[in-house]
Amino acid sequence: MKNHNFSAGPGILPQEVLQEAAQACIDFGGSGLSILEVSHRGKNIIAVFDEAVALVKKLLNLNDDFEVVFLQGGASLQFSMVPANFLGNGAAYLNTGVWAAKAIKEAKYYGKTEVVASSEDRNFAYIPKDYNIPSDADYFHFTSNNTIYGTQMMEFPESPVPLVCDMSSDIFSHSLDASKFSLIYAGAQKNMGPAGTTLVIIRKDFLEKQQRALPSMLNYKIHVDGESMFNTPPVFAVYVAMLTLRWLDKNGGIEWAEKRNKVKSELFYKELDRNSKFKGTVDIADRSQMNANFVMADGADEDLFKTMLKDAGISGLNGHRSVGGFRASMYNAMGLDSVQALVDVMKAFEQKQG
Amino acid sequence: MKNHNFSAGPGILPQEVLQEAAQACIDFGGSGLSILEVSHRGKNIIAVFDEAVALVKKLLNLNDDFEVVFLQGGASLQFSMVPANFLGNGAAYLNTGVWAAKAIKEAKYYGKTEVVASSEDRNFAYIPKDYNIPSDADYFHFTSNNTIYGTQMMEFPESPVPLVCDMSSDIFSHSLDASKFSLIYAGAQKNMGPAGTTLVIIRKDFLEKQQRALPSMLNYKIHVDGESMFNTPPVFAVYVAMLTLRWLDKNGGIEWAEKRNKVKSELFYKELDRNSKFKGTVDIADRSQMNANFVMADGADEDLFKTMLKDAGISGLNGHRSVGGFRASMYNAMGLDSVQALVDVMKAFEQKQG
Numbered sequence: 001m002k003n004h005n006f007s008a009g010p011g012i013l014p015q016e017v018l019q020e021a022a023q024a025c026i027d028f029g030g031s032g033l034s035i036l037e038v039s040h041r042g043k044n045i046i047a048v049f050d051e052a053v054a055l056v057k058k059l060l061n062l063n064d065d066f067e068v069v070f071l072q073g074g075a076s077l078q079f080s081m082v083p084a085n086f087l088g089n090g091a092a093y094l095n096t097g098v099w100a101a102k103a104i105k106e107a108k109y110y111g112k113t114e115v116v117a118s119s120e121d122r123n124f125a126y127i128p129k130d131y132n133i134p135s136d137a138d139y140f141h142f143t144s145n146n147t148i149y150g151t152q153m154m155e156f157p158e159s160p161v162p163l164v165c166d167m168s169s170d171i172f173s174h175s176l177d178a179s180k181f182s183l184i185y186a187g188a189q190k191n192m193g194p195a196g197t198t199l200v201i202i203r204k205d206f207l208e209k210q211q212r213a214l215p216s217m218l219n220y221k222i223h224v225d226g227e228s229m230f231n232t233p234p235v236f237a238v239y240v241a242m243l244t245l246r247w248l249d250k251n252g253g254i255e256w257a258e259k260r261n262k263v264k265s266e267l268f269y270k271e272l273d274r275n276s277k278f279k280g281t282v283d284i285a286d287r288s289q290m291n292a293n294f295v296m297a298d299g300a301d302e303d304l305f306k307t308m309l310k311d312a313g314i315s316g317l318n319g320h321r322s323v324g325g326f327r328a329s330m331y332n333a334m335g336l337d338s339v340q341a342l343v344d345v346m347k348a349f350e351q352k353q354g
Numbered sequence: 355m356k357n358h359n360f361s362a363g364p365g366i367l368p369q370e371v372l373q374e375a376a377q378a379c380i381d382f383g384g385s386g387l388s389i390l391e392v393s394h395r396g397k398n399i400i401a402v403f404d405e406a407v408a409l410v411k412k413l414l415n416l417n418d419d420f421e422v423v424f425l426q427g428g429a430s431l432q433f434s435m436v437p438a439n440f441l442g443n444g445a446a447y448l449n450t451g452v453w454a455a456k457a458i459k460e461a462k463y464y465g466k467t468e469v470v471a472s473s474e475d476r477n478f479a480y481i482p483k484d485y486n487i488p489s490d491a492d493y494f495h496f497t498s499n500n501t502i503y504g505t506q507m508m509e510f511p512e513s514p515v516p517l518v519c520d521m522s523s524d525i526f527s528h529s530l531d532a533s534k535f536s537l538i539y540a541g542a543q544k545n546m547g548p549a550g551t552t553l554v555i556i557r558k559d560f561l562e563k564q565q566r567a568l569p570s571m572l573n574y575k576i577h578v579d580g581e582s583m584f585n586t587p588p589v590f591a592v593y594v595a596m597l598t599l600r601w602l603d604k605n606g607g608i609e610w611a612e613k614r615n616k617v618k619s620e621l622f623y624k625e626l627d628r629n630s631k632f633k634g635t636v637d638i639a640d641r642s643q644m645n646a647n648f649v650m651a652d653g654a655d656e657d658l659f660k661t662m663l664k665d666a667g668i669s670g671l672n673g674h675r676s677v678g679g680f681r682a683s684m685y686n687a688m689g690l691d692s693v694q695a696l697v698d699v700m701k702a703f704e705q706k707q708g
Contacts, residue, residue, distance in 0.1 A: 008393065106571075196589070216434070231428045
């Protein structure tokens with residue numbers, strides 16, 4: 001029976017990438033050695049990093065105004081690195097949930113942090129629309145997709161100041177003008193690879209604004225100058241990210257992913273809206289294509305539904321600890337067949353419940 | 355032909371660990387899913403972390419006075435985290451080479467840093483012996499094994515202040531009283547696993563001394579409270595580290611490794627001292643069992659030696675970029691047969707050169 005992996009993150013990866021990753025653990029590129037036990041300074045590993053950077057730039061259509069590095073520490077370390085490097089007079093943040101709030105908390109350590117808008121009043125069930133970004137802010141920070149709630153910004157605000165975005169859970173999932181951003185970061189473990197590395201894309205002219213003396217590991221310039229190898233990088237995580245980007249590129253890049261993600265999410269949401277036994281939890285206009293959150297209708301038998309999911313090979317559908325309910329994460333690597341399998345269970349459940 | 359992997363780091367791992375790691379990339383523990391694409395909050399992943407922590411404590415004979423966490427960012431991030439958390443009035447450091455010097459540089463960002471002794475006068479070819487550790491220092495920091503030069507401290511100073519040690523390249527390689535240390539850290543990629551995670555062992559009473567407000571990701575307390583999962587951890591790197599520790603434990607633990615490492619290094623150094631075509635570069639008393647540095651005697655044909663190494667399946671023997679020459683890294687996972695293969699080439703080279 002096929003497994004249908006709806007895990008919110010670390011999330012599903014392409015089968016061919018997993019096969020290739022396994023092979024490299026035994027024999028990397030015919031070298032006779034495992035990728036886990038060779039120097040990161042070897043030509044074959046440097047080639048992996050070069051290809052990963054080139055793929056990021058190709059897929060996002062970025063020119064040489066941008067630097068691309070792979071770091072450690074996840075988005076959580078970026079929550080600190082962004083203000084450590086760029087918060088001088090003050091920064092503006094949009095609060096769309098737990099991860100945005102964590103970024104705000106870390107920014108406050110470094111200086112004045114203004115929250116321009118928040119959707120906390122309705123437990124982050126929507127994306128705030130009307131707000132002003134102060135023109136004297138050092139940057140405006142927001143989270144493009146909120147995995148915990150299932151909301152997503154598919155379009156981005158016009159901003160008088162540099163845009164900084166946490167794209168951890170929807171990077172490479174739909175087309176966008178990445179060149180509008182001064183800094184994009186993304187933990188790999190949703191659309192791009194396994195846990196253990198973080199992609200950072202940064203405009204060169206924004207990088208020049210970094211002035212503060214900093215511990216080396218928090219300094220973007222040092223990582224850029226070291227081409228992701230200021231210190232020993234997480235080689236395997238970057239390798240698997242590279243394979244995943246290669247897979248995406250081969251299949252048609254972000255345009256291909258965008259079409260597929262649209263079809264998948266429409267299939268799911270159509271059933272959610274039709275089915276009397278389930279209810280969505282966020283405003284329809286702000287629904288995420290990556291993470292669809294829902295709860296059961298009153299009186300529906302949650303245990304039965306969970307048993308039916310398990311019997312159908314569906315896993316990872318639990319909601320985040322902080323909100324409960326269910327969450328169907330449908331990242332790039334998920335095929336339409338998995339969403340169909342879930343929809344089939346939802347239909348069968350409704351029939352059983354009568 | 356067998357590969358003999360003398361890489362200084364990331365370094366050699368046990369073959370059975372690599373096989374198991376590859377298998378987990380396809381199907382982790384019969385779950386039907388890859389370890390690369392499942393939630394770190396799953397019971398089976400939490401079990402991996404629990405076992406890794408238990409193995410560290412068992413192998414190092416540590417009681418519950420100690421906390422064990424697996425972090426990201428390598429020893430390089432520890433260079434900052436140690437002073438960020440514990441440097442108040444001032445800290446004492448021993449300078450035994452590039453890595454120690456990097457730790458000193460980062461400490462200076464946080465406060466007064468006294469270098470109690472340095473072996474820089476002879477390019478770090480020895481370990482300083484006579485120095486005083488000021489009794490008012492917050493801690494004394496040193497590097498137990500210096501991979502770049504091939505020096506190692508097998509015994510440790512009596513200290514009036516808490517001992518903090520970077521054991522990245524010789525942890526688990528010989529027996530020691532780990533309970534004497536207030537904090538030990540080690541990048542995994544030498545004796546313990548692949549690049550991408552860092553082991554930190556910290557005494558609970560030392561942890562209580564942390565007072566400074568810090569970015570969350572630099573705060574040991576937050577990582578300890580989160581049991582290595584304050585944020586998404588590098589699951590695969592920790593898994594492979596756990597497998598490597600399990601392999602070590604199964605074979606007889608540190609006592610077994612210690613005997614094996616002694617035999618290996620004695621075999622190598624005996625040949626180095628006998629062979630007229632090679633010279634060691636560090637004081638005999640301070641030679642490392644992990645990394646043996648050497649250069650060619652005047653007039654010996656380096657290209658011929660390199661060709662002979664290659665023909666014998668020996669790789670990773672180049673010295674660090676900063677010192678040149680050769681370096682034979684003989685970490686725990688290396689068998690005596692690989693050292694014998696190297697010794698055989700050295701003998702054959704001497705005969706050819708006449």
